[in-house]
Amino acid sequence: MIANFIGVLFDGIAYGSLLFLISIGLSVTLGLMNFVNLAHGAFAMLGGYVCVMLMTRWGVPFLATLPIAFIATATVGAVLERTLYRRLYKASHLDQVLFSIGLTFMAIAAATYAWGPSQQPVRLPDLLRGQVEVFGLQLGTYRLFLVAVVVAITFALAWLMEKTRFGAQVRSAVDDADVANGVGINVNLIFSLMFALGTGLAGLGGALGIDVLGLDPTFPLKYMVYFLLVVAVGGAGTIRGPLVAALVLGIFDVAGKYYVPQVGAFIIYTLMVLLLIAFPAGLYGRRA
Amino acid sequence: MTERLGLERVSAGYGESVILDGAELALQAGESLALLGRNGAGKSTLLRTVMGLTRLHGGTVRYDGRDLARDPPWKRSRAGIAWVPQERGMFPSLTVDEHLTTVARAGPCTVDRAYDLFPSLAMRRSSPGNRLSGGEQQMLAIARALVMNPAVLLLDEPMEGLAPVIVQELKGLLATLIGQGGMTVVLVEQHARLALSITARAAVLERGRIVHQAPSAQLIADPSTLQRLVAVA
Numbered sequence: 001m002i003a004n005f006i007g008v009l010f011d012g013i014a015y016g017s018l019l020f021l022i023s024i025g026l027s028v029t030l031g032l033m034n035f036v037n038l039a040h041g042a043f044a045m046l047g048g049y050v051c052v053m054l055m056t057r058w059g060v061p062f063l064a065t066l067p068i069a070f071i072a073t074a075t076v077g078a079v080l081e082r083t084l085y086r087r088l089y090k091a092s093h094l095d096q097v098l099f100s101i102g103l104t105f106m107a108i109a110a111a112t113y114a115w116g117p118s119q120q121p122v123r124l125p126d127l128l129r130g131q132v133e134v135f136g137l138q139l140g141t142y143r144l145f146l147v148a149v150v151v152a153i154t155f156a157l158a159w160l161m162e163k164t165r166f167g168a169q170v171r172s173a174v175d176d177a178d179v180a181n182g183v184g185i186n187v188n189l190i191f192s193l194m195f196a197l198g199t200g201l202a203g204l205g206g207a208l209g210i211d212v213l214g215l216d217p218t219f220p221l222k223y224m225v226y227f228l229l230v231v232a233v234g235g236a237g238t239i240r241g242p243l244v245a246a247l248v249l250g251i252f253d254v255a256g257k258y259y260v261p262q263v264g265a266f267i268i269y270t271l272m273v274l275l276l277i278a279f280p281a282g283l284y285g286r287r288a
Numbered sequence: 289m290t291e292r293l294g295l296e297r298v299s300a301g302y303g304e305s306v307i308l309d310g311a312e313l314a315l316q317a318g319e320s321l322a323l324l325g326r327n328g329a330g331k332s333t334l335l336r337t338v339m340g341l342t343r344l345h346g347g348t349v350r351y352d353g354r355d356l357a358r359d360p361p362w363k364r365s366r367a368g369i370a371w372v373p374q375e376r377g378m379f380p381s382l383t384v385d386e387h388l389t390t391v392a393r394a395g396p397c398t399v400d401r402a403y404d405l406f407p408s409l410a411m412r413r414s415s416p417g418n419r420l421s422g423g424e425q426q427m428l429a430i431a432r433a434l435v436m437n438p439a440v441l442l443l444d445e446p447m448e449g450l451a452p453v454i455v456q457e458l459k460g461l462l463a464t465l466i467g468q469g470g471m472t473v474v475l476v477e478q479h480a481r482l483a484l485s486i487t488a489r490a491a492v493l494e495r496g497r498i499v500h501q502a503p504s505a506q507l508i509a510d511p512s513t514l515q516r517l518v519a520v521a
Contacts, residue, residue, distance in 0.1 A: 168386040172379040179377035182339045183391045183432060184365035 003137055008258050009251060014143035016250020017150035018212055020243050022205035022223075023230035024157070025198020031237020032174050033191055035085065036093050038100040040202055040227055041220035042107035047073045047203025048215040049111065052120045062125050066207055073203025078196035085195065086188075104220045111217035122210040142211055149208065153201070157239055170194060174237055229268065233275045235282025244283055245275075291353065292317040292472045293338065293369075293440055298347035299496075300337040306345055307333040309496035317439070320466040320473040322483035322504055324518045325493035331476040332374050334493065335442045338474075339371050340364050351440070366393070370438035374445050374476075376429040378417035385413040387428055388435050395437025402431040405461065423454035430458070434465075440472045441465070447479060455482070462486055480518050484508040492517045 026040040047069040054060040054068060084103075088096050128145050131138045161167040172180040173187045181187045206215070213223065226249070234245030249268050256267030275283070293315040301307040307330045315321055325331050336342045338349055340361040349356045356364055365371070379387060388399045403410035406427045412420065420428060426446055433441055443462070447455045463486040466473050477483035484490055484504040492500040500517055507514055 165390055168382055168390045171381040171386075172390060175379040175381055176377060178341055178361075179373055179379070181361040182336075182341055182365060182371045182373065182377070184362050184393075184436060185390065186360075186362045188360070 006137055007139070008255050010137075010139055011143060012251030012254035013247060014140075014146045014250075015212060015254050016247035017147050018205055018209045019226055019230055019250055020246035021150050021153065022202045022209070023227045023234075023242050023246060024239065025195075025200075025202045026227050027231045027234065027236050027238070027242045028194050028198040030231055031235075032170070032194055033085075033089050035089060036096045036100065037085070038097055038224060038228075039103040039107065039220065040100075040199075041222075041224050042104050043073050043077055043199040043202040044206030044209070044223070045107065045111060045215065045217070045219040046076060047206035048120070048210050048219065049115060050203065051207035051210065052115075052122060052215065055123065062122070062128075066204060069207035070200045070204040073206075074196040074200030077199025077203075078192055081192050081195040086191075089191075104224070107220055108217045111219075115217070117217055120210065120215040122215070124211060146208060146212070153204075154239065154243060161239065166190075166193075226268075229272050231282075233272060233279075233282060235279075235284045238284045241282050241284035248275075290317060291315070292319070292351070293474075294348075294350040295334070295338075296348045296350070298334075298337060298349060299345040300333065300342045300347075301345065302342060307342075307496055308337055310347070311493070311496060311498055313491060313498055315440075315472050315474070317472055318469040319489065320487040321475070322480070322487040322490040323474055323476045323493065324480050324483065324490060326518060329493040330496040331493055332444050333496075335371060335444050335474065335476060338364070338369060338440075338442060365391075365436065368436075368439035370433035370436045370441050372429045372433050372441070372443045372446055374448070376425045378420070378425050378428065380416055380418040382417050383414045384409055384417065384420070384428055387417055387432050391432055392435040393437055397434045397437050399435055402435050405434070406431050423450050423458075426450060426454075426458065430461075438471060441474070443473065443475045443477075445476055445478060447477060447482065459486060480514060481508060 022041070022044045025043070026037060029035045029037045029040070050069040050072045051062070051065040054065040055062060060068070084099075088099055124142055128142045130141055132141050132144065134144075161170060169180070169185050170190055172185055173190050177187050206219070213219070229249055230242050230246045233249065234241030234243070249271065252271050253264075253268045257264035260267070291314050293313075295311050295313040298311045299306055299309050311330070311334060323331050323334065333342055337344065340356065340359060344357060351364070351367060351369065359367070382390070388402060392399050408424055409427055409431060412424065417425070417428065430443070430446060446458060446462075450458070459482060462473070462475070465471060466486055473487070475483050475487055484507055487504045490502055490504045490507050491498050494517070500513075
């Protein structure tokens with residue numbers, strides 16, 4: 001019973017880690033550029049397809065596809081930021097929503113055309129399959145790997161944001177973009193780099209998540225609500241907020257579907273309503 | 289002497305609004321100017337226009353003979369124009385140290401030198417910018433400008449809301465900076481007498497235009513003109 005509970009808890013943490021990895025970029029674009037990017041899931045999907053293509057067409061090993069998925073989606077993100085997104089930073093949120101939902105549907109159509117409507121398979125390396133015993137508990141190796149990767153990335157992100165000169169420049173741009181610009185910080189370049197980083201992490205999350213979330217052309221729509229929930233509940237523009245929110249949502253979603261499957265799908269929405277009533281600006285929100 | 293900063297028939301504002309309306313100004317290298325005028329005359333807008341943070345409707349802003357029209361604010365800053373914004377422009381999520389190290393550029397005023405100038409900041413290196421007292425925030429805003437080692441220093445009401453003893457301290461510091469003659473200084477100030485007492489020249493803005501220019505000493509010796517130009521009606 002207890003072991004079972006811990007197993008569910010662990011699956012929830014792994015699921016939440018993945019949600020965090022994908023959603024952190026959405027938190028960045030919302031907190032930094034004040035941009036509502038509903039197409040964020042499309043970047044995660046792109047990372048997934050890059051991973052699958054590299055493995056099935058060119059026989060690249062799974063682990064080697066991960067950095068490539070990151071770089072490929074970050075590059076596409078940077079190009080789209082320079083050419084399209086930038087024009088809408090000052091636009092209304094409705095315009096941004098219409099633009100990015102349009103982009104989402106285009107991404108879905110393009111993915112269906114290129115790879116067909118079916119689920120994509122991923123063959124994990126033997127090393128990451130099966131179970132390992134940790135303190136007498138049987139835990140999925142791949143889920144353990146997922147959590148480890150996300151923990152490492154979270155520490156790297158925290159270091160980047162808190163300890164480096166680049167991170168201080170990003171924080172100054174979030175605090176007051178005009179003043180940051182006026183004291184010599186190239187805010188536009190910071191926006192581009194952060195957008196690329198956020199989409200790159202989404203792409204990495206998409207690739208890592210094929211085994212857990214699946215991968216087909218409807219991916220950006222199917223998980224849009226989850227990504228938005230993480231940012232809405234956690235608060236935009238921070239690392240800690242979305243991390244806590246993603247873990248809470250992941251655990252409750254998995255536990256709900258396991259213990260009360262009849263109402264499992266409703267649990268996270270109930271949770272969202274309750275959390276947003278208690279913390280209207282998000283758990284660690286900077287902006288109301 | 290060569291012109292360092294020049295405004296020629298500059299009209300600028302925010303969106304469609306026009307706040308500066310044909311402003312003309314020329315400053316030599318090393319010169320100091322008190323920019324006076326009533327509330328809403330366009331003093332802050334003039335400084336922000338030099339930084340490129342307003343919408344330029346017409347005219348030219350020149351720096352070292354070059355038209356700045358196409359340069360974004362950060363490029364102007366890096367070219368040597370430092371700005372101390374009104375209400376200090378602190379970054380709440382940056383420490384005192386980060387305020388200085390993120391913008392510092394090579395030159396005689398290093399971060400350590402700035403701490404020598406403002407010992408009270410040195411003791412609060414790791415405090416967030418918004419946890420400082422008003423006086424300390426103002427010192428940090430000025431220190432942040434100085435570590436850029438600028439050729440032009442734009443100060444937007446640096447004495448606003450400070451205790452008299454701090455005002456005297458900052459006044460002494462600004463007088464020293466101006467006296468060294470290396471930087472071109474534009475000081476926007478509500479307290480006209482204070483600004484005039486430490487600058488060489490003065491210009492008065494009215495409804496977005498420079499309506500009067502005189503040596504500071506001359507204006508301070510002519511209370512009736514000063515009263516007419518800047519006193520609150």
